[in-house]
Amino acid sequence: xxxxxxxxxxxxxxxxxxxxxxxxxxxxxxxxxxxxxxxxxxxxxxxxxxxxxxxxxxxxxxxxxxxxxxxxxxxxxxxxxxxxxxxxxxxxxxxxxxxxxxxxxxxxxxxxxxxxxxxxxxxxxxxxxxxxxxxxxxxxxxxxxxxxxxxxxxxxxxxxxxxxxxxxxxxxxxxxxxxxxxxxxxxxxxxxxxxxxxxxxxxxxxxxxxxxxxxxxxxxxxxxxxxxxxxxxxxxxxxxxxxxxxxxxxxxxxxxxxxxxxxxxxxxxxxxxxxxx
Amino acid sequence: xxxxxxxxxxxxxxxxxxxxxxxxxxxxxxxxxxxxxxxxxxxxxxxxxxxxxxxxxxxxxxxxxxxxxxxxxxxxxxxxxxxxxxxxxxxxxxxxxxxxxxxxxxxxxxxxxxxxxxxxxxxxxxxxxxxxxxxxxxxxxxxxxxxxxxxxxxxxxxxxxxxxxxxxxxxxxxxxxxxxxxxxxxxxxxxxxxxxxxxxxxxxxxxxxxxxxxxxxxxxxxxxxxxxxxxxxxxxxxxxxxxxxxxxxxxxxxxxxxxxxxxxxxxxxxxxxxxxxxxxxxxxxxxxxxxxxxxxx
Amino acid sequence: xxxxxxxxxxxxxxxxxxxxxxxxxxxxxxxxxxxxxxxxxxxxxxxxxxxxxxxxxxxxxxxxxxxxxxxxxxxxxxxxxxxxxxxxxxxxxxxxxxxxxxxxxxxxxxxxxxxxxxxxxxxxxxxxxxxxxxxxxxxxxxxxxxxxxxxxxxxxxxxxxxxxxxxxxxxxxxxxxxxxxxxxxxxxxxxxxxxxxxxxxxxxxxxxxxxxxxxxxxxxxxxxxxxxxxxxxxxxxxxxxxxxxxxxxxxxxxxxxxxxxxxxxxxxxxxxxxxxxxxxxxxxxxxxxxxxxxxxxxxxxxxxxxxxxxxxxxxxxxxxxxxxxxxxxx
Numbered sequence: 001x002x003x004x005x006x007x008x009x010x011x012x013x014x015x016x017x018x019x020x021x022x023x024x025x026x027x028x029x030x031x032x033x034x035x036x037x038x039x040x041x042x043x044x045x046x047x048x049x050x051x052x053x054x055x056x057x058x059x060x061x062x063x064x065x066x067x068x069x070x071x072x073x074x075x076x077x078x079x080x081x082x083x084x085x086x087x088x089x090x091x092x093x094x095x096x097x098x099x100x101x102x103x104x105x106x107x108x109x110x111x112x113x114x115x116x117x118x119x120x121x122x123x124x125x126x127x128x129x130x131x132x133x134x135x136x137x138x139x140x141x142x143x144x145x146x147x148x149x150x151x152x153x154x155x156x157x158x159x160x161x162x163x164x165x166x167x168x169x170x171x172x173x174x175x176x177x178x179x180x181x182x183x184x185x186x187x188x189x190x191x192x193x194x195x196x197x198x199x200x201x202x203x204x205x206x207x208x209x210x211x212x213x214x215x216x217x218x219x220x221x222x223x224x225x226x227x228x229x230x231x232x233x234x235x236x237x238x239x240x241x242x243x244x245x246x247x248x249x250x251x252x253x254x255x256x257x258x259x260x261x262x263x264x265x266x267x268x269x270x271x272x273x274x275x276x277x
Numbered sequence: 278x279x280x281x282x283x284x285x286x287x288x289x290x291x292x293x294x295x296x297x298x299x300x301x302x303x304x305x306x307x308x309x310x311x312x313x314x315x316x317x318x319x320x321x322x323x324x325x326x327x328x329x330x331x332x333x334x335x336x337x338x339x340x341x342x343x344x345x346x347x348x349x350x351x352x353x354x355x356x357x358x359x360x361x362x363x364x365x366x367x368x369x370x371x372x373x374x375x376x377x378x379x380x381x382x383x384x385x386x387x388x389x390x391x392x393x394x395x396x397x398x399x400x401x402x403x404x405x406x407x408x409x410x411x412x413x414x415x416x417x418x419x420x421x422x423x424x425x426x427x428x429x430x431x432x433x434x435x436x437x438x439x440x441x442x443x444x445x446x447x448x449x450x451x452x453x454x455x456x457x458x459x460x461x462x463x464x465x466x467x468x469x470x471x472x473x474x475x476x477x478x479x480x481x482x483x484x485x486x487x488x489x490x491x492x493x494x495x496x497x498x499x500x501x502x503x504x505x506x507x508x509x510x511x512x513x514x515x516x517x518x519x520x521x522x523x524x525x526x527x528x529x530x531x532x533x534x535x536x537x538x539x540x541x542x543x544x545x546x547x548x549x550x551x552x553x554x555x556x557x558x559x560x561x562x563x564x565x566x567x568x569x570x571x572x573x574x
Numbered sequence: 575x576x577x578x579x580x581x582x583x584x585x586x587x588x589x590x591x592x593x594x595x596x597x598x599x600x601x602x603x604x605x606x607x608x609x610x611x612x613x614x615x616x617x618x619x620x621x622x623x624x625x626x627x628x629x630x631x632x633x634x635x636x637x638x639x640x641x642x643x644x645x646x647x648x649x650x651x652x653x654x655x656x657x658x659x660x661x662x663x664x665x666x667x668x669x670x671x672x673x674x675x676x677x678x679x680x681x682x683x684x685x686x687x688x689x690x691x692x693x694x695x696x697x698x699x700x701x702x703x704x705x706x707x708x709x710x711x712x713x714x715x716x717x718x719x720x721x722x723x724x725x726x727x728x729x730x731x732x733x734x735x736x737x738x739x740x741x742x743x744x745x746x747x748x749x750x751x752x753x754x755x756x757x758x759x760x761x762x763x764x765x766x767x768x769x770x771x772x773x774x775x776x777x778x779x780x781x782x783x784x785x786x787x788x789x790x791x792x793x794x795x796x797x798x799x800x801x802x803x804x805x806x807x808x809x810x811x812x813x814x815x816x817x818x819x820x821x822x823x824x825x826x827x828x829x830x831x832x833x834x835x836x837x838x839x840x841x842x843x844x845x846x847x848x849x850x851x852x853x854x855x856x857x858x859x860x861x862x863x864x865x866x867x868x869x870x871x872x873x874x875x876x877x878x879x880x881x882x883x884x885x886x887x888x889x890x891x892x893x894x895x896x897x898x899x900x901x902x903x904x
Contacts (some may be wrong), residue, residue, distance in 0.1 A: 006642070008648075052814055055823075056839070077839045079839070240837060242810065243685075245682070247685050253859065254779075255866055274783070317884050337884065338884060452802050454795070457885060458797060480824060510883035513607075514605055514607075
């Protein structure tokens, strides 16, 4: 039987500094030493090990259709990420995965998609975005609207890609920050307010959200108020994990394990689960 | 017999407190279901008070529950519990105004096998140092300090001391029950739980255990109230306190300080006076420490 | 299944044969506590009708297990490949190992370290004669005198043991021993379980939200001793370190009762207080494992009840919950 705990060796190809604020987020382009990339779908995650330091779970942040490399966007916040942030291109890390469930890409077909992301929450949604925007797939999805929020201009990730995304047919991006800044041409305000001002074709839209818990709470409440059924509001959760395969007892919410039954859930499912996350 | 008299008196006080609405909950003891040792018990009405127990098996130190009772509570405090409460006051952890202390003089608790419970054998404080009402026990006897059992440890040389410590600590399984039971261990994040810096080594070897027990002993320097709760909850029977007792003895010798006797006393290691001796620091050297600067007091 | 009679006088010969070929663990009295330990001598074994202080789970799931070292390629180490016999495991512990085996080896992924340890271990059970204070295996639906969740099962008949050889894995232990076949099953005293089984059969949201967990968990110290000695508790953590220049990974027991168990690096903690952690412990054992793997993860061994310094009693707690739920229905 495959040992789910054995990681594969990988190399960091490039490190990109995403944020310019005190929130230190870097994107790592990585490649497995043998085989290039893992076979994954949007929503899944890997466990990244730095030998001698530790292991932590991170969602894929790159397109599943990219066969050259994988990307992970990681905020410096604790023991493992601190060590990771000191690594440069050429360094070795270890990955195991892919784990977790996926965004229901088939179910989303022929629907309009509303993406709402706050800060680092855009990272686990990027595989889904790139998957849908890809030439091969774009026509299978309806209009795509994205509301991308960050606390300040320095807190955005992937900002260099937004223009490219909005140039894709029937794809529209609204950017917003919390407080006005000089030279900012996007919106100012919180996502849960701004989403009320957007034109949403409620009966035909799926919403996908990710961001700080408070953002998810208020935005999903607003979307429900606008009439989008809870089953069609998707999100992805994060939890403290160790094994990533449903054995160590760390990441459960009720009887469901975020590493196996998640991390992708819809609001209807979350409403049925104990509020412990 | 005197425990029984005390119990009746305490029960009467508890019932009055509850009737007069002076306390929403009273922390006390009741019979354990299995092995006869009393267990902590939270009383909220007269029926609860009828189930209260007060005897020589009431070993748990219940002062720590006060930290969670933010709205206040009453507590049946043995002298060691009362000392812990005094320390909580000195360290600004509780509000004295919303705590009602039923002080109970204690003639000593017993372990399951009839011998004195850890902490009781060498206990010198029979009357709670703080209380709102005192329930006396005529069987208590003032007792002189035994010649410190740790003095033989001080006589030993470094190799012997290390060996003794390691042999004792081998039994430890690093379950942290002692930390959870100790009144003084209330840090929101214990040093052992920090990942940055990462104090706790991965293996469960003697090194990790030494690190934990030495760290805890240092953090309890001048704060231990000698209640013995740590040893009572230890599942492996480790003699946890012998180094802590030695440090407690140091504090008494060097600074004339005993933890938990008076809320007005500043804890020894939380304050500095000009005349404080600095054994082991600069100036006055003890074995192994050379004076690294000119001797200054 | 073969059934043989082993006179107590022959036990020494039997066990010495095992000691010669396997690592044998059995109950031993150590510093006043009955524990499972590796034995080299038959005379070390303590066969009194008593339950060990800690459970034998550490032979399948060690407290600290070096699972891998990072060289040029990750190398799987795991516990050394040693054929082990654990002798004298009581029905409660056998039931617990059955639950643990389900958790680790069923579902989408298999814990290969546990699986290997299980493959290398022969479990030899022993029935209990009397209940100990705190035991409630009967309420959990177990028969303290018999179990088939093992390779070999001993029943004490006074002068002899009746031994059931239940699996092919256990058969080699009796090779070469001349033993008579046991009489028909009627010779074995089986206890029937009367009354209902203690379990929680309710929607998890109701149990999560409606029960007064703050009051139930008031006395708990959060010391975690219950999870250490519990035969079904299996939560763990990875700890990475460097040993003589080589990065290694250890798998260590962890406890849901510890404050930092679910602490995120960001500082967010879904179970920030005692009541949430105690709720998790009870619900994990009585609801979640049952939902995911089909078994309640509590066998009524009573160890947590006997060793809790604050007198927490899982049987009373669950009984109280069941009563509360029943009364809410009216």
